[in-house]
Amino acid sequence: MSHVLEVKNIEKYYGNKSNLTKAIAGISFNVEEGEFVGIMGASGSGKTTLLNCISTIDRVTAGNIIINHQDITKLKGNKLNKFRREELGFIFQDFNLLDTLTAYENIALALTIQKVNAHEIDKKVKEVAEKLEISNILNKYPYQISGGQKQRVASARAIITNPKMVLADEPTGALDSKSARQLLETFEHLNQNLGATILMVTHDAFTASYADRIIFIKDGKIFNELVKGEDTRKQFFEKIIEVQTLLGGDLNDVI
Amino acid sequence: MLFKLSVKNMKKSFKDYAIYFLTLVLGVAIFYMFNSLDSQQAMLEVSESTRDMIKLMISMLGMVSVFIAIVLGFLIVYANNFLVNRRKREFGVYMTLGMGRRQISKIILIETILVGIISLIVGIFIGVFGSQFMSILVAKLFQADMSEFTFVFSKDACIKTCIYFAVMYLAVMIFNTLTISRYKLINLLTAVRKNEKVKIKNPIISIIVFLISAGLLGYAYYIVTGGIYELNTEEKMLVPILMGIVGTIGVFWSLSGFILRMIQTSKKIYLKGTNMFVLRQLNNKINTTVISMSVICLMLFMTISVLSSSLSIQTTMDSELQEMTPVDVNLYKTANLPQSYEDSYTGQMIYPTEEQIEDSKQPVSYTLETNGYDMNNLKDIVEISVYTIPEWTLKYSLGTYYEQAKAQFSMLMYDLPEEIIKVSDYNKIAELYGQEQYSLNEDEYIVLCDFDNMTELRNQALKQNSTVQIEGKTLHAKYNECKSGFIEMSASHVNTGIILVPDNFELKEEWKEEEFLAANYNAKTDEEKEEIEKTLSETNNNTFLENLEQKGIELEGMTKISLIEASKGLATIIIFIAIYLGVIFLIASSAILALKQLTESSDNKQRYTILRKIGCDEKMINQALFRQIFIFFMLPLALAIIHSIFGIKFILSMLAALASPSDLLPSVIATAVIIGVIYGLYFLATYIGSKNIIKEEE
Numbered sequence: 001m002s003h004v005l006e007v008k009n010i011e012k013y014y015g016n017k018s019n020l021t022k023a024i025a026g027i028s029f030n031v032e033e034g035e036f037v038g039i040m041g042a043s044g045s046g047k048t049t050l051l052n053c054i055s056t057i058d059r060v061t062a063g064n065i066i067i068n069h070q071d072i073t074k075l076k077g078n079k080l081n082k083f084r085r086e087e088l089g090f091i092f093q094d095f096n097l098l099d100t101l102t103a104y105e106n107i108a109l110a111l112t113i114q115k116v117n118a119h120e121i122d123k124k125v126k127e128v129a130e131k132l133e134i135s136n137i138l139n140k141y142p143y144q145i146s147g148g149q150k151q152r153v154a155s156a157r158a159i160i161t162n163p164k165m166v167l168a169d170e171p172t173g174a175l176d177s178k179s180a181r182q183l184l185e186t187f188e189h190l191n192q193n194l195g196a197t198i199l200m201v202t203h204d205a206f207t208a209s210y211a212d213r214i215i216f217i218k219d220g221k222i223f224n225e226l227v228k229g230e231d232t233r234k235q236f237f238e239k240i241i242e243v244q245t246l247l248g249g250d251l252n253d254v255i
Numbered sequence: 256m257l258f259k260l261s262v263k264n265m266k267k268s269f270k271d272y273a274i275y276f277l278t279l280v281l282g283v284a285i286f287y288m289f290n291s292l293d294s295q296q297a298m299l300e301v302s303e304s305t306r307d308m309i310k311l312m313i314s315m316l317g318m319v320s321v322f323i324a325i326v327l328g329f330l331i332v333y334a335n336n337f338l339v340n341r342r343k344r345e346f347g348v349y350m351t352l353g354m355g356r357r358q359i360s361k362i363i364l365i366e367t368i369l370v371g372i373i374s375l376i377v378g379i380f381i382g383v384f385g386s387q388f389m390s391i392l393v394a395k396l397f398q399a400d401m402s403e404f405t406f407v408f409s410k411d412a413c414i415k416t417c418i419y420f421a422v423m424y425l426a427v428m429i430f431n432t433l434t435i436s437r438y439k440l441i442n443l444l445t446a447v448r449k450n451e452k453v454k455i456k457n458p459i460i461s462i463i464v465f466l467i468s469a470g471l472l473g474y475a476y477y478i479v480t481g482g483i484y485e486l487n488t489e490e491k492m493l494v495p496i497l498m499g500i501v502g503t504i505g506v507f508w509s510l511s512g513f514i515l516r517m518i519q520t521s522k523k524i525y526l527k528g529t530n531m532f533v534l535r536q537l538n539n540k541i542n543t544t545v546i547s548m549s550v551i552c553l554m555l556f557m558t559i560s561v562l563s564s565s566l567s568i569q570t571t572m573d574s575e576l577q578e579m580t581p582v583d584v585n586l587y588k589t590a591n592l593p594q595s596y597e598d599s600y601t602g603q604m605i606y607p608t609e610e611q612i613e614d615s616k617q618p619v620s621y622t623l624e625t626n627g628y629d630m631n632n633l634k635d636i637v638e639i640s641v642y643t644i645p646e647w648t649l650k651y652s653l654g655t656y657y658e659q660a661k662a663q664f665s666m667l668m669y670d671l672p673e674e675i676i677k678v679s680d681y682n683k684i685a686e687l688y689g690q691e692q693y694s695l696n697e698d699e700y701i702v703l704c705d706f707d708n709m710t711e712l713r714n715q716a717l718k719q720n721s722t723v724q725i726e727g728k729t730l731h732a733k734y735n736e737c738k739s740g741f742i743e744m745s746a747s748h749v750n751t752g753i754i755l756v757p758d759n760f761e762l763k764e765e766w767k768e769e770e771f772l773a774a775n776y777n778a779k780t781d782e783e784k785e786e787i788e789k790t791l792s793e794t795n796n797n798t799f800l801e802n803l804e805q806k807g808i809e810l811e812g813m814t815k816i817s818l819i820e821a822s823k824g825l826a827t828i829i830i831f832i833a834i835y836l837g838v839i840f841l842i843a844s845s846a847i848l849a850l851k852q853l854t855e856s857s858d859n860k861q862r863y864t865i866l867r868k869i870g871c872d873e874k875m876i877n878q879a880l881f882r883q884i885f886i887f888f889m890l891p892l893a894l895a896i897i898h899s900i901f902g903i904k905f906i907l908s909m910l911a912a913l914a915s916p917s918d919l920l921p922s923v924i925a926t927a928v929i930i931g932v933i934y935g936l937y938f939l940a941t942y943i944g945s946k947n948i949i950k951e952e953e
Contacts, residue, residue, distance in 0.1 A: 057868075078872055085870030096865045100535040108526055113871050118522040157869065 003066070004165050004197045005031035005054065010063030012049055012220075023049040024060070025220035031165070036191040036198045038211035040240070042247065043203075046220040048169065051201045055167050056084050068164045085114055089158030089166040093173035095150045097142045103153045104129075104138040110157045128156045131194065132186060148179030152186055159196055166190070168200040172207045184210040205244060209237040216243055223247060257358065261365040264345075270947045271341055273940050274853065275334045276374055278846040281933070282327045283378025283416055285842070288386045289316050289835045291412030308824030312831060319832055320419070323839050328423045330843050335427045337850045339363065339434055341857060350440050360432045367431065371424040375417060382416070383408055461512025468505025472898075475499045479905040499898065500553065506894060507548045511541040529879040532866065536883050540855055541890075547851060548891050554844040555895035555930075558837040560902040562926040565833035575747045576822060580815040581688040582635070583776040583784065584791065585744050586619050588810050590640065590767040607807075614808050619772035622810055626802040632787045633774040637687050639680035639742070641753075641769040642762045643672035647725055649752070652702075654723075656716035664712070674769075676742070677762065678755045684742050687773055691740065693755060699733040701755040703740040705748040710737045713752060728760065742771060744813050746822040788816050834929075841930060845937035848891070849944075852884055856945035863949040880945055888938050892930075 012024040023046045031037050041047040052058035054065055056072055065072050068087060075083055089110075090096075097106050104125055111121045129135045132152045137145050145153070151171060158166050168187075172180035188210055190196040202208050210233070216224040224243050228236045265272065293313045339346075346359050387406065475498035515538050519525050525534070541548065592607045592615040607615075614622055618638045624630060650657050650669040657669065678701070682692040693701055702717065704710045714736045721732035741750040756762070776787040791812060794800055803810055866876055 078874070081870060081872030085872075088870070090868060092868065096868055098532065098535070098862055098865055100539045100862070101531065105531050105535070109529075109531060110869055112526050112528055112531060113866075113869070113875060115528065118526040121526045122522060 002033055003030045004033045004035075004068060005199065006064075006066040007050075007054070008064040008066070010050075010053060010060045010065060012046075012053060012058070013061045022220050024053070026063075027217070027220070027222055028063075029215055029222065029225075031197060031199060033197055034191070034195050036187065036210070036212045037200070038208040038214040039199065039201045039217060040203060040205075040208050040214055040244075041217035041223075045217045047201050047203075047217050050217065051167060051169055051199075054199065055088060055090065056080050086161065087164045089161060089163035091151070091154050091158045091166065091168040091171045093170035095142070095147075095154045095174070097150055097154060097157075099142050102139050102141055103134065103145065103149075106142070106153055107138075107157045107160055110161050114161065124160055125156075128160045131189075132156050146179065147175050148182050151175060151179070151183050155183070155186060155190070159190060159194070163196075165197045165199055168198060170202055170204075171200065172202070172204060180207065205237060205240045208240055209233050214240060214243075216247060218247055257361050258365055261362050261369065264342075264362070265366055265369060268338075268342070270944055271338060271853075272370065273944055274846060274849045274937070275331075275338055276370065277936065277940055278330060278334055278842060279370070279374035279420075280378040280381060281842050282331070282839075283375055283420060284382035284385055285835070285838055286320065286323065286327070286419065287379050287382030287409075287412050287416045288389050289831070290320060290415050291382070291386050291407075291409035292316065292389065292831070294407060294409040294411065308820065308827070312824070312828045315828060315832060316835065319835055320415075323835065324419045324423065326839055326843055328426055330846055331423050332427055332430050334846060334850055335367070335431065336434070337854060339431060340854070343438070346435070346438065347440060356435050356438075360435050363431045363435065364428055367424055367428055371420065375420055379413055379416060382412075458512055458516045461509040462516060463509075464505050465509035465513040468502045468509060471498045471502035471505065475502060476901040479901055480908070500549075503552055503894065503898075504545060504549045507541060507552070507890070508545045510890070511538040529866070529871070529875055529882075532862075533879050533882050533886075536859070536862075536879075537886055540883075540887070544851060547847060551844040551848055552891035552895045552898070554840045555892055556898040556902060558840045558844075559895060559899040559926055559930065560906060561833045562837040562929065563899070563922045564903055564906040565830045565837075565922075576819055579741070579747060580744045580818050581690075582744070582773050582815065583787075584633070584774055584812060584814045585742075586623075586772045586774075586791075586810055586812040587743070588615065588619060588622065588770050588808070590615055590770045591765060610806050611808060614806070615770075617770070619770050619810070622803075622808060623799075626799050626806070626808070628799040629790070632777055632790055634777040635687055636772060636774040637683045638770070638772045639676060639684060640767050641742075641771060642675045642766040643768040644675060644725060644762075644766055645672055647673050647675070647723070647754075649673060651723065652713070652752075652754075653716040654720040656712075656719050660712055660716070664708075672768075673752060673754050675754045675756055675762065675766075677758050677760070679758050681740070681742070681753075681755050684773060685740065691738070693733075693738070695733060695755065695757040697757050697759060698728075698730055699757060700730045701733050702737045703750065703753040703755060704737040705739045705741060705750045707748070709751040713737050726761070730756070730760075742773070744815065744818060746818055785816065788814055792817070838929065838933070841933050844891075845934050848888060849937045849941040852887055852941045853944050853948065856880075856948045860949050876949070877946060880949065881942060884938065884942050884945060888934070888941075892934065 007027060007029050009026050009028045010024055011022070011026055014021040014023055025046075027046075027050065039047050039050065049058065053060050054067075056075070060073055063073070067083075070083070070087075072080070072083060097103075098109070101109065107125045107128065108121050111124065116124075125138070126135070129138055132155060134149060134152050134156060137149055137153075142150055142153075151174075155166075155171075158168075171187075172183060175183060184207060187198060187200070191198055191212075198211075200207070200211060208214050212228050214226045215222055216226070224246070226236070226239055226243060231239070293309070349359055349362075350356075386409070390407070475495040478495040478498075511534075515534050518530070518534060525531055592612045594612070595604055595606045597603070598605050614625075618640075620630070620636065620638055648670050649667070649672075652673055653660050653669070660667070661669065678693055678695045681703075685692045695701065700723070702713055704713050717732055717735045717737070721735055723730050737752075739748075740753070741748075742753065743750075776784045778784045778787055790797065790799065791814065863876055863880070866879070867873075871879075
């Protein structure tokens with residue numbers, strides 16, 4: 001298997017010389033194609049900064065991030081935007097759906113800004129909606145559908161471009177437990193049946209237990225790594241809780 | 256401390272202030288320019304009688320200024336309100352830090368004063384320069400001598416501007432203090448608006464409403480142009496106005512839904528780039544701004560029609576004046592005064608004296624000579640008599656066409672006898688005026704008429720019947736249409752009909768209606784001409800006029816100088832007030848539009864953040880924003896332009912005697928430039944401001 005993502009010893013500093021904050025102090029890891037990786041850590045551990053750097057929203061101070069054989073730390077301006085548009089898909093905690101657009105249009109927007117031709121867009125949107133079981137709400141506006149449905153629309157938007165990797169930032173953060181479970185099952189489906197590579201940031205152990213592998217971060221460094229392997233989800237969940245206890249932070253605090 | 260904070264705030268939110276500042280500066284500059292008119296150089300160079308006209312104009316502008324000040328006052332309060340709203344959160348933070356409402360009010364007070372003073376200074380500075388250009392315009396309109404250019408600064412206008420704007424700022428301050436005192440801390444801190452529920456209209460209803468509104472507008476357009484002859488009462492005028500207003504609101508209510516629906520049918524366009532987003536944005540936005548869009552559209556419509564038609568009045572008046580005033584003076588009096596007659600105004604019986612009756616049988620020159628007028632003042636004298644034959648009335652001229660004419664123009668006095676002149680008499684006048692001369696056979700006549708509507712009427716009649724039988728003689732019309740020509744000078748084409756008959760056609764002495772004299776002043780320079788003009792118009796120490804007064808002889812007259820001054824004065828007053836009001840309306844509508852758009856942008860910031868997050872680059876986002884603002888600005892303008900095309904047509908047909916479409920071009924261009932500059936400035940400021948707003952971090 002080839003590496004979709006290679007993070008090589010990256011560092012990220014904030015502030016100036018007299019007052020320096022190390023958000024990331026040397027992190028390295030790889031993500032394989034078709035993997036579902038979770039990143040866990042307390043508030044301020046640097047996990048969001050890490051995600052921002054990988055998603056090209058923020059820049060690293062040192063080190064390299066290689067996505068699909070391309071070093072994104074060397075990309076600039078429009079190339080970076082193009083890369084983000086074409087190679088990455090995003091799912092956010094607060095959905096980030098445009099309230100003026102219908103579900104259909106929200107999904108289609110990811111393609112229209114890539115200048116895909118209209119006929120193909122229509123076909124693809126219907127296809128992906130079918131897979132995520134949202135065909136019946138395509139003509140509804142975000143305010144007309146539930147949180148879980150919104151997040152599935154957002155997921156559809158994230159994967160419709162066939163990205164190399166889907167980045168999810170606290171995707172279950174704004175959902176009730178039932179919707180969260182449904183969404184995670186959707187992720188599992190995307191990962192296992194459609195072969196999507198997913199990198200998910202979360203602080204919630206239950207959410208994390210759906211991943212194949214979990215990277216724990218504390219104070220800007222990798223603290224531990226857990227692989228699900230042959231475990232059941234319950235066993236994996238218990239292992240996560242153990243590591244969390246070891247980490248010692250108030251992980252259940254709201255970010 | 257507070258002062259420092261205020262200054263820092265202003266620097267920080269300078270971009271937010273841009274629209275507010277622009278509005279203030281433009282307001283001050285325009286206000287100064289129009290109020291400094293009296294002291295401008297051009298005004299000092301014009302003739303004395305023109306100056307009276309200018310005095311009238313200045314006092315009218317002064318009154319209009321009060322109205323303008325009220326409009327500007329509201330506008331400034333509105334703009335300021337936008338600024339305060341944008342900074343709710345900032346004030347909230349101050350309050351959590353323990354600052355009282357009073358102190359916050361003080362901060363805003365200091366800011367208002369600072370912005371006020373700066374905008375006053377900049378505005379007056381621009382106004383002073385602008386007024387120099389105004390001076391050139393004034394000079395052109397009044398034909399003043401501007402060979403020596405001096406820079407003029409009007410202290411009075413400056414003080415007046417300062418006082419008016421100080422009052423407006425005071426209103427803003429009071430308003431601000433009231434607003435702040437109503438705020439609750441929790442609302443201030445959570446003032447950032449969330450994505451709200453979107454009200455979506457049923458597209459079918461949108462389409463139906465759009466079609467109905469378009470129909471209403473179309474019908475209103477038809478009434479004011481094609482069906483204009485039906486519009487003879489004021490009540491009927493209200494119909495197209497109301498239809499226009501309702502139609503405009505309807506169009507804005509339904510337009511976005513209609514366009515959205517139309518474009519959605521073409522997936523190729525709809526699913527391209529950010530088109531979908533822009534259209535949905537517009538649809539969402541226009542829904543919430545139907546009324547303001549309609550008001551702005553109607554204000555622009557007024558601005559465009561008023562500006563372009565007022566400027567064209569000037570152009571037409573100018574060219575017509577040249578043509579219509581070929582000599583310096585016309586004098587005329589009623590001929591053949593009867594022993595007694597009824598005064599048409601008071602209804603009293605009037606018994607003229609023997610002297611009056613005797614005088615009325617003589618030509619005009621007799622009256623001048625016998626009453627001590629110095630005939631050396633005049634040269635190129637031509638005298639003629641105008642006759643009327645009781646049985647040859649307008650009704651008789653129209654013949655079989657009378658019924659139709661009566662149905663169309665019920666107000667005309669059809670029983671009035673026609674004015675008749677011998678062709679050789681007319682040719683003498685025509686020669687002096689430099690106009691076409693005519694010849695007639697024994698059994699022919701010609702109709703002269705240059706008043707548009709009347710010409711049309713007479714032409715129709717001449718086509719139906721061109722033969723008249725008068726006093727046992729038969730006359731045929733030489734031409735089956737009216738020829739142009741006139742004998743009395745006027746400011747425009749107002750000759751409703753003169754009939755030329757052959758010289759051998761016997762005109763009885765008792766039919767003589769009017770004695771007429773046309774002449775030039777025996778002078779070379781304008782000054783000398785003005786001197787001679789006084790011998791006819793100045794009543795003080797004028798023995799000639801005193802003699803006439805004593806004898807009760809009524810001699811009427813029309814002079815080139817008075818005609819030009821009257822019409823120029825009138826045109827200029829109309830133009831200045833129109834430009835003044837038009838520009839202020841334009842500023843008001845642009846500013847409201849700009850502020851609306853900025854408010855939208857800050858409310859929609861989140862949407863743009865989402866676009867950015869899903870991978871739109873800045874170029875695409877800016878393009879989407881640009882398109883959105885462009886369409887938002889262009890929609891009311893576009894509809895206003897369509898309205899104006901018909902509005903101007905209507906005004907033209909109302910002023911049929913004064914203007915023709917070809918005269919419109921320069922004034923339309925001038926209007927386009929004025930609107931382009933002001934509207935463009937606001938558009939630019941809005942785009943740049945919006946760009947900055949959506950760039951801000953959450």
